[in-house]
Amino acid sequence: MTDQRPIHSAVLVKQVPDTHNITGEVMTKDGTMNRGALPAIFNPEDLNALEMALDIRERTGGTVTVITMGPPKAANILRDCLFRGADRVILLTDRRFAGADTLATSYVLQCAVQKAGPFDLVLCGRQAIDGDTAQVGPQTAEKLGIPQITYAETIIEITSTHVTAERALDSGSEIVRCTMPVLLTVVGSANTPRPASVRRQMERKLAAVPSEYTAIRAQWPEFESDEALDAYLTKRDLKIPVWTAEDIGATEGSIGLAGSPTQVHKVNFVVLESTESKTIAPTAEAIKAMIAELVHEYIVG
Amino acid sequence: MSEKQSIWVFIEHTDGVIADVSLELTGKARELGDQLGFEVVGLLCGHEVDALAQEVIAHGADRVLLADHEELALYRTLPYARVAIEEARKRKPEIFLIGGTPNGRDFAPRVASALRCGLTADCTDLQIGDYYVKKEDKTYKDLLFQIRPAFGGNLIATIVNPHTRPQMATVREGVMRKPAADAARVGVVEKIAPVFDPGDLVLQVLSRQVRKSTIKLKDAPVIVAGGAGIETADEFALLRELANLLGGEVGASRAAVDAGLIDRAHQVGQTGTTVRPRLYIAAGISGAIQHRAGMDQSSKIIAINTDPNAPMFQIAHYRIVGDVGEVLPLIIKTLRERSMDQREAE
Structure with a gap:
């Protein structure tokens, strides 16, 4: 493919609470989640999306831009993306984005992708582990007015106009060919994400959003003021841009809680109904008695 | 209209x-x-x-x-x-x-x-x-x-x-x-x-391969399911042996699927299949709500877990606090002896 033109990709990523360690205290009264109370990690399948984009860039040339919506500390996963090979990262943060459901989230992502683009490909993980809805990808594609290829596992071919991909479905697989621009949601089996490069990490360890400057200056006292640090980072292209609702031209009524058609009516802690139950010792005799009982009740034939 | x-x-x-x-x-x-x-x-x-x-x-x-x-x-x-x-x-x-x-x-x-x-x-x-x-x-x-x-x-x-x-x-x-x-x-x-x-x-389907699912989890009368407490392929083989003895299917929690012990088609729970078998044996499954949502209407539930506080015990009819690798062979042995006794009686 000598006449391959460069392909420009946007990757949409999310910092998620590590839901394996969730407790009741992380819930707020309105039923949304207090994300600050949980350890935050890079949503696993978003790393697969990033890897797919980096791999495409190696084949075709071009750029990889990573966009996330989240609180300022989501800058952590953006730095991770820079270390792994992203060319450019953008943080979408605004208090008014808070409480967004998937529809309001996809609207913000649409605005940001349109401002940062144009792109040939938009990639994201199939789903995020905090909700498992798999809705934001297709909803963002619809809002962008572009087609979608969900559950993408392998990029078979990219030409200047089309992408051919294999989709992993529960019941088998499918090979599809589609015009670009197109949005792909990527499954975990697609690839093994490359680790952060040590060299890139050394070069970009200071990459930061302005709200992190105080913490950085505590560690690096040679920066005498925020302005000095800002000038240093800007010059080296290490200042992570932060975009608010105004920056991306998002309409107030379409973002955050106000832009979310779904509302949490109530959240119940699960009260386990106590079942009439027997404790069986892990011994041959006790188990024999249990089986006899199950046979008697025609549960076991 | x-x-x-x-x-x-x-x-x-x-x-x-x-x-x-x-x-x-x-x-x-x-x-x-x-x-x-x-x-x-x-x-x-x-x-x-x-x-x-x-x-x-x-x-x-x-x-x-x-x-x-x-x-x-x-x-x-x-x-x-x-x-x-x-x-x-x-x-x-x-x-x-x-x-x-x-x-x-x-x-x-x-x-x-x-x-x-x-x-x-x-x-x-x-x-x-x-x-x-x-x-x-x-x-x-x-x-x-x-x-x-x-x-x-x-x-x-x-x-x-x-x-x-x-x-x-x-x-x-x-x-x-x-x-x-x-x-x-x-x-x-x-x-x-x-x-x-x-x-x-603008999107064309060039080819589609359908893998016929051989497992019928939803209709299985008995499901023997394994979770994070199953650590080895050998232990998983015990599940299959027991399921075969009982004329049932092997199920799994998401943890077991994510660990690569079994194909996703076997996953029971909110994001897998919801089942209502006559008997559900939960081996080494702690019982997260997403899993319970997919099996809590089973007629009888046997839970096996080393952790006496596993939530699964609260919905189980039979609680066995013990190691899966020891308890499953006991159940298998009991069932084999029963079927031999039956054959002799005939």
């Missing part, structure tokens, strides 16, 4: 066979429709699928919207979504239910985004209820309560869409019960003629 308010169900089909989940949801829609006095409508897109319409009616629909077009022969997001979006804009359904299959989860968010309405994924229950909004001092009557485990576990959230229509939800296969077909049921088949833009047809 009927002016009656309606509940829609997306009818998915492969090779001329309607997906079970679509018929299960038609049954649920019938239940909700009777409660609300709404018409139940099946949205059937495809090519030369007229024969399927009566089956949808037999399972509870009053009307089938039949979009027949060669571009709809295989499921593709944009043409299918085009039909749903256009028809929903015209007919304004109150509720729209979609099976939580790979295609359903591809289709539903595309449609919800275009209609700017709420969508809740993987509901484990659907009910009708009233919702009071304090800010507006207003009670919204007869909303669809979309109930699902949320936030990684421990919690069950009830989601509502007071302001937008349709109220959309996806539900996984097996969560609702498939109603018995009533061939005598009468309904209307209304043909619609879809019109596509070139932009709807």
